[in-house]
Amino acid sequence: MDPSSTGIQEPFDLIRLSLSERVFVKLRGDREITGVLHAYDGHMNLILSDVEETIMIVDVADGASEDQGTVKVAKRKMDMLFVRGDGVILVSPPSRA
Amino acid sequence: MSFFGFGQGSLEQEKKKFLEGGLQESEDLAVYTWGEDSYDGLGDALLEGGDELNDETFGATGPVGKDFDFANQPLPESVGIAKSKTQYRSEPQRAHTPQHESGEYAPRHGEPSFNAAHSSLESIWDDKSPFSLLPRVNGGTRAGDQHRPSSASRSPFLSQPIISHGVNQTGVRTLQEIEAEMHAITQQARRQQEHELLRQQQIQLQQQEQLRLNQEEQMHLEQRERLRLQQDLRLQQQQPQRTPPPRMAPHTQSPRFHQHQQQILLLQQEQERQQQERLKELQERLRMEEIERQLRAQQISQMQRPPSLQGRRQSSYADLQAPQRRTHSPAYNDPQYPLMSQQNAQYLPQSIQLQQRLLSEMAQVEFMRDMQGISQAEQEALRLEAMRKIMETERMEEKRRRKAAKIAHMSRYNDLMTQSDKDFITRIQVSQLVTQDPYAEDFYAQVYGAILRSRMGLQQQDERVLKFGASGGVGLGLAQKGGGRRQSAMQKMESQVERIVSNARLREKEKGMHSVHSLQGALGKTSGRSYKAAPRQLLQVDASGASPTLTPAHLHISKEDAVRDNGEGAAREAAKLGREALGNAAATDGVIRKDPLTQRQILVTLESLYDLVLNVEQLRRDQPPEEEANFFATWSRSYNELVEQVWNGLQVMVPLETSDPHPFVSLLTPVKGKKILPRLSRHITPARMLTLLTLLVACFSQLDVVKDARLLEVLDDHPERDEVERQTQAFLGSVLQSILPVVAKAELRLISGLLGLFLDRNDIVTVAQTRPGIAMLTLFLSRVEIIKQGMSGIPETSELPTAEEAQQWQLMFDHLFQLLTPHFPVLFPSSRLSSQTLIGTPLPATDIIDQPVWQFLAALALHASPDQQSTLVSGLRDKVLENVTSANKGWVADEDSRQTKLANVNLFLHALGLDSSQIAV
Helix, strand or coil: CCHHHCCCCCHHHHHHHCCCCEEEEEECCCEEEEEEEEEECCCCCEEEEEEEEEEEEEECCCCCCHHHCEEEEEEEEEEEEEECHHHEEEEECCCCC | CHHHCCCHHHHHHHHHHHHHHCCCHHHHHHHHHHHCCCCCCHHHHHHCCCHHHHHHHCCCCCHHHHCCCCCCCHHHHHHHHHHHHHHHHCCHHHCCHHHHHHHCCCCCCCCHHHHHCHHHHHHHHCCCCHHHHHHHHHCHHHHHHHHHHHHHHHCHHHHHHHHHHHHHHHHCCCHHHHHHHHHHHHHHHHHCCHHHHHHHHHHHHHHCCHHHHHHHHHHHHHHHHHHHHHHHHHHHHCCCCCCCCHHHHHHCCCHHHHHHHHHHHHHHHHHHHHHHHHHHHHHHHHHHHHHHHHHHHHHHHCCCCCCCHHHHHHHHHHHHHHHHHHHHHHHHHCCCHHHCCHHHHHHHHHHHHHHHHHHHHHHHHHHHHHHHCCCHHHHHHHHHHHHHHHHHHHHHHHHHHHHHHHHHHHHHHCCCCCHHHHHHHHHHHHHHHCECCHHHHCHHHHHHHHHHHHHCCCCCCCCCEEEECCCEEEECCCCCCCCCHHHHHHHHHHHHHHHHHHHHHHHHHHHCCCCCCCCCCCCCCCCCCCCCCCCCCCCCCCCCCCCCCHHHHHHHHHHHHHHHHHCCHHHHHHHHHHHHHHCCCCCCCCCCCCCCCCHHHHHHHHHHHHHHHHHHHHHHHCCCCCCCHHHHHHHHHHHHHHHHHHHHHHCCCCCHHHCCCCHHHHHCCCHHHHHHHHHHHCCCCHHHHHHHHHHHHHCHHHCHHHHHHHHHHCCCCCHHHHHHHHHHHHHHHHHHHHHHHHHHHCCHHHHHHHHHHHHHHCCHHHHHCCHHHHHHHHHHHHHHHHHHHHHHCCCCCCCCCCHHHHHHHHHHHHHHHHHHHHHCHHHCHHHHHHHHCCCCCCCCCCHHHHHHHHHHHHHHHHHCCHHHHHHHHHHHHHHHHHHHHHHHCCCCCCHHHHHHHHHHHHHHHHHHCCCHHHCCC
């Protein structure tokens, strides 16, 4: 039995592999999330537990040009989170360094 | 414009008029009304061939201009018109209605009635208000008729001016008449010579008033222009159309729209008025009360009075009440009230009555008190109370009104959908719910419901699903509590589903062989390609790559198992020597060495395993009764097949040396891999579980929880530490739990073998410093302890281990003890932690995490010989003393941790027959 050739028919099957695993989710609005994936659906709605959200906040000073803003990083943690699918850009297993 | 024959003069005129009078909307409008229904075809009659005389008619050509001077005349006159108009505008109430009402019937010539209404009619004629355009847009008298009753019904005060104006209508001529007259004039003009025409007109016009002439001329021009444009339009479009040109944009709105706007405006005005009225009312009331109060104050000042005064006072009170009531009356009889919504009309008088009653009651009470003589302060309080009550009533009234308005607002949409519409939508919704496997689709709700029910001690119900034969069903989720609306909704849904299913069945029968998707097409057909059609496969990749050959592996492991199960030390040594001789890299007899499973392979395998497990579990639920031999045979065949697949999926039978970590161990790496084991183990035979256990023991040091156990001994919170903690918990909770029953039934011989394998294959010192390792060892020791107790107790012939086996166990135990002896203190996480950290840094509560180690040592002590016991005690003396001392001297955070410390120590000491209280500090 060769596992790599079984069960993968569509992209969502790959997400299924990450069920109950820690995943990295990139969201719209400069947000990133890592958490344990518990459920997902066709809209990419996700249910994550043990979540840490990272929000990039770009402060552009008045008068300064757009690329001169300072980037602040805000973090917060949540036990359980429902992520609405329309904000999801990508879902990936966390990099295993 | 000159294209249509208009000279500069007329344009100039237009321009002047435009400049002084603003936008001549009426003109624009009038141009395009000729396409309307009411259009009498006059324009057609006027069209032919009259154009060449236009210049002359309107005085644009040079020679004619001398005596034809009324092109210049309008200027002063229209100023006058504008003035009169502003005068007219100053009467706000009559602003629009009369104007546009009578605008239709404006007289053209010197009629008797005309002079009387002169100024107003002029302004009507010149009116630029949007409402005046309305009837023309709609065309003819029809619009006027339509408009008048509606405005009259809307508000009574608006209808009044109409009546007063009605006198004019008798002397007024209709548009048709006017047009007919104009028609005649143009006919004349065409027929006669230009000079004659002009002269005649001049004479005629000079006889009339200047204004009349101007109006005539203006009308004339308009008419002309209309005709031209009409013709143009006709030429372009061949048939008369209603479609207005883009310039008409502001007027394209339907009269209903205007009506609506007007209505809104009126309503707003009414509301404002109502509010003001209410405010006034309130002020009035306050004033009256103030008067009343003053009066009463007077009364109080002269307390001693003749008894007859009472009557007088009452009458004065009545006097006071009377105007007060009168202040209510306007609101009561306000003509606007009937115009309000039905609901308002219903409750408003009631609430006012209520207010009145309240007020009079309050007054009554006050009055009675008065007689007995009360202080000013009390009065004041009473007054405040009264005010408060009034305000409250007002508020409540307001609230009711708002509610009523909301209901009225929402009720606009009542009955928009018919019952069949609703049914249709329900059907769509329900058909989304119907599935082939209702239980699995509703799995979580079903399981949760089952758990809830069992927790509440209720009777275990069947699956809460609606099934419809073989074709599908609907999961009903949790049991409904409370019933009521949801219950009926549920029933409704059930009946809907039944209908759908029966319909589908019927269709199925009709169509014959379309049994695959009974609900396909229930909502209508999709045309063309099926929406379910998968994309065509373009690549044909051969999937048969490297699939491990299981047969030799099977042979291999069974051979090894046999060896292991014997537990012969010599055999073990031999095997060990052999492996060392061969080297780890070398393949042992026929085993194909492979790379360990990649993360992705692990996950894929686990997912397929979960699929299998779900299938197996579903199959277990569908187990037919054993009496139905036929069904049962089929069922057990498929069940066994699935279990076999699960077993193969676990890859337990893959040779030990295939990879490091072993595929099975790899599968246990993710949390979900650990968690699947208890679910699987229910279906796997005990013999196979034993094999699984053996494999686990053999590969124990390969486990991630053992390898990463060091990470747990980091003080600070770290994501990786958390992860390992999670994994460890999962391992202890799931994996060990699933092998526990196997160990609990194992014989001494087997335990000896397992312990031997454990010691042989793993670095026991390292493994013993991990929680899983300690747990595993404790498991073995306690099982043996139980066996020993069984031996000393009632001898069970079958299970009684032989002396040889007991000796073998002793050998293993001695070996274990010997290996661990130098490392006893290090077994404690707390010791390892304190050696890492600087002295003085406070340690976290380590007693809890030390507990399993104390347990293990206690188990060890139970098995130990006296010699070993003393070794144990000497090795652990420091640790024991430390704990007892800190507990007794109160170097602990609280009572709880003191208790834990003592309990830990006692756990161990009791096994030796000692107690912490015996230890003198």
